Amino acid sequence: MKNILITGITGYIGGTVAKKLLEKNYKVTGLVRNDTRIKELKSLGIEAIVGNIHDEEILRAAIADTDAIIHTADSADDAYAADSIISALEGTGKTLIFTSGSAIFGGKENGEKNDFAYTEDFPLSPRLEMASRVLINQYILQSAKKNIRSIVIVPTMIYGEGLGLKKDSIQVPALIRFSQEKGFGVYFGKGENVWSNLHIEDLADLYVLALEKAKSGSLYYAENGSSTIRNLAENISKQYSLQPAQSVSIQEAVNTFGPAGGYFGFASNSVCNADKARKELGWNPQYQTIEHFI
Numbered sequence: 001m002k003n004i005l006i007t008g009i010t011g012y013i014g015g016t017v018a019k020k021l022l023e024k025n026y027k028v029t030g031l032v033r034n035d036t037r038i039k040e041l042k043s044l045g046i047e048a049i050v051g052n053i054h055d056e057e058i059l060r061a062a063i064a065d066t067d068a069i070i071h072t073a074d075s076a077d078d079a080y081a082a083d084s085i086i087s088a089l090e091g092t093g094k095t096l097i098f099t100s101g102s103a104i105f106g107g108k109e110n111g112e113k114n115d116f117a118y119t120e121d122f123p124l125s126p127r128l129e130m131a132s133r134v135l136i137n138q139y140i141l142q143s144a145k146k147n148i149r150s151i152v153i154v155p156t157m158i159y160g161e162g163l164g165l166k167k168d169s170i171q172v173p174a175l176i177r178f179s180q181e182k183g184f185g186v187y188f189g190k191g192e193n194v195w196s197n198l199h200i201e202d203l204a205d206l207y208v209l210a211l212e213k214a215k216s217g218s219l220y221y222a223e224n225g226s227s228t229i230r231n232l233a234e235n236i237s238k239q240y241s242l243q244p245a246q247s248v249s250i251q252e253a254v255n256t257f258g259p260a261g262g263y264f265g266f267a268s269n270s271v272c273n274a275d276k277a278r279k280e281l282g283w284n285p286q287y288q289t290i291e292h293f294i
Contacts, residue, residue: 001067001095001211003027007053008073009046010037013099013155015164016204017070018046024208031062031073040165053081059088068095068149068211076101082136086143095149097210098140102156102196102221103260104130106268110250111189113228114269117196120219120276129264137219144217151214155203156196156223156270159293169200171265172294175229176236178256185237185245188253188267191230195270196223199287209281221272224285229266235294 004021008014009030018028022045029047032038038048051058053073063069069089075081076099089096104126105118118124126134143150158169179186206222214220233245254262264270277283287293 003029003066004211005029005031005062005066005069007031007069007071009041009048010165011072011074012158012162012164012166012169012200013203014070014072015166016162016200017072017207019044019163020201020204020208022046029062029066037165044164054084056084056088059084063088063092063094066094068097070097070207070211072099076136077133079132079136082139086140086146086148089143089148090146093147093149095151095211096140096143097151097153097207098137100133100137100152100154102154102270102272103264103268104133104137104154105270105272106130106264108263109193109268110263111187111191111193111229111247111267113190113192113194115194115226115271118221118272120221129260141217141219149216151210151216152219153206153210154219154221154272156198156221156272157290158200158203159197159290160199160201160287162200163204172232172290174257174261175232175266176240176294179233179236179242180240182248184243185233185235186248187230187233187245188248188250188262191233191247192228193267193269194226194228196226196272197290198222198224198285199293202285202287205285206277206281206283209277209283213281218280220277220281221274222277223272223274225288225290226271227290232290232294235291239294
């Protein structure tokens, strides 16, 4: 496998994975929605195909010239995109790495602590709000029976500077901006809810290892440490010279970040164990403390 197609190539995960692959002499092509960033991608050594993830004709043409597709576009909840990709890949024997998200572990705890660590073997019974995401993951994994080498990766809270066009993650920068607006580090409710986390480069290394070593139908959780939201807020107050961290209501979190972001992104727990990736793929993440990157 040397020719890799990446969706979400201009994004945080996709761009960093692309950089890691280029360093290992893979040929990388990105599927982009329009031509506004084609020149920037070419300057990085990335070819671009303009098209929509839901256009199966474009997908089939792109996949015909590649050995694997890595789906990192922000559509973990998009069943239509998942089905389009599976339809285009069916019977080809090619590799699909699909990006999910660890909000599937969330219990809508509203800032209360639950540090139970999920493993890939533990059966999930997600809340209604996250059920579709789990069903999509299962659909991707079951496509192994359709002669697709399917792999699902479930990242937790990601931090660090991206290596592609997009440099920043979502959760930590959003919490920083909101804290700056408030004048103090912000947490929600008690802020004792825990999120596993990992550095973007460690995550990208996992994608490369999964591409090279993972068995068809494999699911991998991705983490290397954890922190409470309150701890993040306290570090934000310190690093940005704000007032001491304070709690705001869960409703304000929902009003600011939407229901998914408020209830699950910042007020639920999301804790898992990634020993499976370490053991099966030889993954050895190097970064261990999210606080150093605030």
